Amino acid sequence: MATSLSAGAEVRLRINRSDYVLPIEPRVTLLDALREYLHLNGTKKGCDQGQCGACTVHVDGRRVLACLTLASQVEGRAITTIEGLAINGTMHAVQEAFIRHDAFQCGYCTPGQIMSAVGCIDEGRTGSDSSIREYMSGNLCRCGAYPHIVAAIRDAAQTVDLAKRSAR
Ligand code: FES
Numbered sequence: 001m002a003t004s005l006s007a008g009a010e011v012r013l014r015i016n017r018s019d020y021v022l023p024i025e026p027r028v029t030l031l032d033a034l035r036e037y038l039h040l041n042g043t044k045k046g047c048d049q050g051q052c053g054a055c056t057v058h059v060d061g062r063r064v065l066a067c068l069t070l071a072s073q074v075e076g077r078a079i080t081t082i083e084g085l086a087i088n089g090t091m092h093a094v095q096e097a098f099i100r101h102d103a104f105q106c107g108y109c110t111p112g113q114i115m116s117a118v119g120c121i122d123e124g125r126t127g128s129d130s131s132i133r134e135y136m137s138g139n140l141c142r143c144g145a146y147p148h149i150v151a152a153i154r155d156a157a158q159t160v161d162l163a164k165r166s167a168r
């Protein structure tokens with residue numbers, strides 16, 4: 001259930017390369033700030049208690065659970081949501097790989113899976129399928145799309161690696 005929101009102190013957030021000033025109480029989570037105030041509904045609310053990974057976003061390039069993070073804790077830091085992952089209309093390699101591998105069914109967990117997968121690749125945890133499974137274990141999929149999700153991450157990791165090598 002959404003947190004009841006009423007005006008309070010101002011919190012300044014930098015989300016997807018844009019700045020926002022929100023009149024929210026200190027108890028409002030980043031997840032509710034994104035969904036209820038900014039209507040960035042790509043970040044999903046599953047369990048709202050840190051167990052499903054549906055709310056995964058990036059803060060300063062690291063994956064975090066938005067339902068366990070207060071908006072006021074990330075004031076002034078660079079927040080990226082699924083809406084900000086594509087740059088100038090070009091999808092991230094992970095987004096493309098999820099489409100290529102049909103790595104979703106209902107799609108509810110998908111934004112969190114993709115944000116977590118980008119983190120997993122950046123952390124260098126994609127050396128084997130078992131490593132991918134372990135470092136993606138915080139993201140649950142009720143549809144059981146796990147084999148396709150792992151295949152998509154394996155594929156995207158190779159694409160990111162090739163891009164890094166050709167940029168050297
Ligand atoms: S909604 Fe945040 S972990 Fe489930």
Ligand code: FES
Nearest residue numbers: 105109141142143
């Ligand atoms: S695709 Fe339905 S919950 Fe993962």
